Amino acid sequence: MEKLRYALFTGCTAKQSTPEQLASTYAVAKKLNIELIELEEASCCGASHLQDYDDFLSLVLNARNIAYAEKQGLTMVTICNTCQLNTAMTKHRLDNDVGLKNKVNEKLREIGLEYKGTSNVVHFLYAIIDDIGLDKIANMVKTPLSQFNIAPFYGCHNIRPSELQNESHKTPENPYRPTSLDDLIVACGGINVDYKEKNKCCGFHVELQAPKTASILTGKAIAGAMDGDADWMVTPCPLCHLKLDTQTKHSSNAIGRDVSLPVLHMQQMLGLALGCPQEELGLKHHLVKVDFI
Amino acid sequence: MNTISITTQTVNFKVFRFNSDVDYLPYYDSYTMEVTSEEVVLDILNRIKWELDGSFSYRRSCRHGICGACAIKVNGRSTLACKERMNDMIDIFGTELTLEPLSINRAIKDMIIDKADFWNKHDAVEPYLITDIEEEPKIENLVSPHDAEELKEADLCIQCGACHYACPVVEVNEDFFGPAAFAAAYRFEADVRDEAGISRLKNLQEANQGVWDCVKCYECAEVCPKEINPIDKITSLHQMLFKNGVAESNVATRHAVGFKHSIAKNGVLDEGGLVLYSEMAGIVKHIPVALKMFRKGKIVPPWGIVKSKNLDEIKKLVKSSSTAKF
Numbered sequence: 001m002e003k004l005r006y007a008l009f010t011g012c013t014a015k016q017s018t019p020e021q022l023a024s025t026y027a028v029a030k031k032l033n034i035e036l037i038e039l040e041e042a043s044c045c046g047a048s049h050l051q052d053y054d055d056f057l058s059l060v061l062n063a064r065n066i067a068y069a070e071k072q073g074l075t076m077v078t079i080c081n082t083c084q085l086n087t088a089m090t091k092h093r094l095d096n097d098v099g100l101k102n103k104v105n106e107k108l109r110e111i112g113l114e115y116k117g118t119s120n121v122v123h124f125l126y127a128i129i130d131d132i133g134l135d136k137i138a139n140m141v142k143t144p145l146s147q148f149n150i151a152p153f154y155g156c157h158n159i160r161p162s163e164l165q166n167e168s169h170k171t172p173e174n175p176y177r178p179t180s181l182d183d184l185i186v187a188c189g190g191i192n193v194d195y196k197e198k199n200k201c202c203g204f205h206v207e208l209q210a211p212k213t214a215s216i217l218t219g220k221a222i223a224g225a226m227d228g229d230a231d232w233m234v235t236p237c238p239l240c241h242l243k244l245d246t247q248t249k250h251s252s253n254a255i256g257r258d259v260s261l262p263v264l265h266m267q268q269m270l271g272l273a274l275g276c277p278q279e280e281l282g283l284k285h286h287l288v289k290v291d292f293i
Numbered sequence: 294m295n296t297i298s299i300t301t302q303t304v305n306f307k308v309f310r311f312n313s314d315v316d317y318l319p320y321y322d323s324y325t326m327e328v329t330s331e332e333v334v335l336d337i338l339n340r341i342k343w344e345l346d347g348s349f350s351y352r353r354s355c356r357h358g359i360c361g362a363c364a365i366k367v368n369g370r371s372t373l374a375c376k377e378r379m380n381d382m383i384d385i386f387g388t389e390l391t392l393e394p395l396s397i398n399r400a401i402k403d404m405i406i407d408k409a410d411f412w413n414k415h416d417a418v419e420p421y422l423i424t425d426i427e428e429e430p431k432i433e434n435l436v437s438p439h440d441a442e443e444l445k446e447a448d449l450c451i452q453c454g455a456c457h458y459a460c461p462v463v464e465v466n467e468d469f470f471g472p473a474a475f476a477a478a479y480r481f482e483a484d485v486r487d488e489a490g491i492s493r494l495k496n497l498q499e500a501n502q503g504v505w506d507c508v509k510c511y512e513c514a515e516v517c518p519k520e521i522n523p524i525d526k527i528t529s530l531h532q533m534l535f536k537n538g539v540a541e542s543n544v545a546t547r548h549a550v551g552f553k554h555s556i557a558k559n560g561v562l563d564e565g566g567l568v569l570y571s572e573m574a575g576i577v578k579h580i581p582v583a584l585k586m587f588r589k590g591k592i593v594p595p596w597g598i599v600k601s602k603n604l605d606e607i608k609k610l611v612k613s614s615s616t617a618k619f
Contacts, residue, residue: 012561012562012564013564015561015593015599016562016564016591016592016593016598017564017586017591017592017593018591019590019591040601040602041601041602041603041606042560042561042601043556043560043561043601043607044552044555044556044560044561044562046552046556047552047562048509049548049549049552050549050552050553050556051528052528052531052532052535052549053531053532053535053546053549053550053552053553053617053619054535054553054615054616054617055528055532055616056614056616057553057610057611057614057615057616057617060610060614061556061607061610061611061614064606064607064610107610107613107614108610110609110610110613111603111606111609111610113606156508156509156510156511156512157509157511160510160511160512160514160515161511161514161515161522162515174385175515176368176369176370176385176386177385177386196369200461200510201461201508201510201512203461203508204508205508205509206462206505206506206507206508208544208545208548208568208571208572209500209505209506209543209544209545209548210462210466210500210501210505210506210508212465212466213462213465213466213469213506213508214508216465217461217465217508246582246585246586246591247582249582250582284589284590285589285590285591286589287585287586287589287591
């Protein structure tokens with residue numbers, strides 16, 4: 001298989017509160033023959049909050065991040081749903097509004113950069129499905145996860161708004177019945193759990209300002225997976241992961257029921273199936289103990 | 294000459310039934326029907342009533358996507374029945390379809406719900422022009438096409454409630470105004486003739502009910518049959534709060550502003566620093582979870598943060614491209 005090369009936008013969370021996600025991304029990339037060139041120059045994407053305060057600044061900063069991927073002539077791969085949304089939204093707006101693009105480039109010129117619109121921005125989940133394919137991934141599986149019921153949790157910012165999201169990848173995804181993560185579970189040999197909350201919101205973005213709302217949404221998500229008989233959950237988003245893995249106590253209190261399940265990043269699940277050494281997958285960093293392996 | 298071929302599929306419908314006058318609990322009726330590629334969801338509702346059960350109840354009026362009466366849920370997805378093609382529903386969900394009212398908790402009879410909360414929340418945001426208009430004006434009060442563009446099509450809302458009852462916050466917090474009310478508020482805030490000043494905006498920033506409780510899930514944008522994109526209007530309202538100097542210093546506004554400070558300092562985010570900046574003394578409530586995270590190697594201290602390469606560029610851009618003040 002030919003080596004794939006991507007520019008990796010790690011986002012901030014993978015380098016701070018979910019180090020296991022970054023580690024497992026690299027571990028899986030090695031197995032899949034993907035070379036990841038980290039965009040060390042990249043800034044925070046603003047995480048859908050900066051734009052509430054200063055939309056133009058948010059655009060300029062995201063355009064700069066993309067410009068660095070363009071400079072290398074590579075597709076930009078994200079590993080966080082919110083990074084994906086913010087970056088892809090910036091790309092969409094600049095690619096469809098020459099006036100806005102010129103304004104942003106006026107600022108980028110001051111630092112010797114230009115946003116051209118030549119690099120695609122795609123989440124790692126869709127990058128491997130599009131560029132490698134689920135069949136090939138399934139063929140590479142060394143340890144099928146066949147004894148596990150696995151509940152996919154998609155995360156809003158990878159599936160909505162669908163018109164924008166579907167611009168970035170070839171495999172179409174319907175936000176009302178998403179399939180990519182289910183398909184990946186099946187490719188890993190696991191049994192995918194269907195439940196109502198799999199495409200719903202975890203509440204991460206109001207954790208500080210509306211903790212009760214956030215806790216109820218997280219609680220309902222875990223409860224849905226538990227009721228579907230899931231052994232564990234899997235998500236492509238480190239922010240969803242933080243909610244589902246670290247907020248079980250608040251969530252249980254909020255919905256009046258004890259909820260807790262191990263939650264894996266999609267890279268960790270894939271890593272287990274592909275036979276990555278466990279110490280490279282960072283499973284010890286979880287708050288809800290990963291006790292099934 | 295073009296020929297259009299009409300295809301037919303067998304669909305099993307599970308239909309929510311409830312009559313609040315006589316039923317203690319709701320139940321579901323099952324109908325198997327041949328559905329043609331010509332039909333919309335409303336055709337199915339009509340056929341159930343006209344051919345299968347005359348007592349079946351739902352709201353309908355214009356059949357042209359303009360009165361907003363016929364919104365229901367198909368397999369949990371809010372949809373305007375007269376606009377939604379059955380074929381598209383079958384494409385997404387297959388041939389087992391569940392028809393339910395927009396909000397089961399508010400059901401009066403079958404598909405008909407009590408929309409009082411929706412209208413009360415609309416009312417609360419003053420969705421009308423607040424201005425002194427002369428009783429007998431001498432000239433027309435014209436709005437230029439350029440100014441009309443500022444409404445970003447928020448005036449196309451038909452108050453169907455699809456977004457309101459798709460919003461997860463509305464579902465769990467009865468005080469939250471919801472995406473439709475916010476889009477309506479934006480429609481008048483953005484109108485050049487409106488003179489409400491900051492009074493309407495102030496009401497929109499209150500905790501629990503206001504724009505800062507939006508979870509940014511994009512359900513409203515996805516579901517709107519008129520493609521109004523309510524969350525885009527919510528974002529605009531966030532920005533208007535800052536622009537008009539109305540934004541109070543609270544955990545939500547400091548959170549948005551905190552990103553800029555963190556980026557200016559490190560390029561990347563200082564997660565702990567951001568929470569401290571947003572919460573101030575309120576940070577204490579996060580300590581128990583933070584300690585657990587620390588023990589699992591999930592917290593990087595400020596001095597351990599790897600700053601972005603070429604940080605001087607980012608600092609320069611933050612200086613040159615900032616457009617907001619707080």
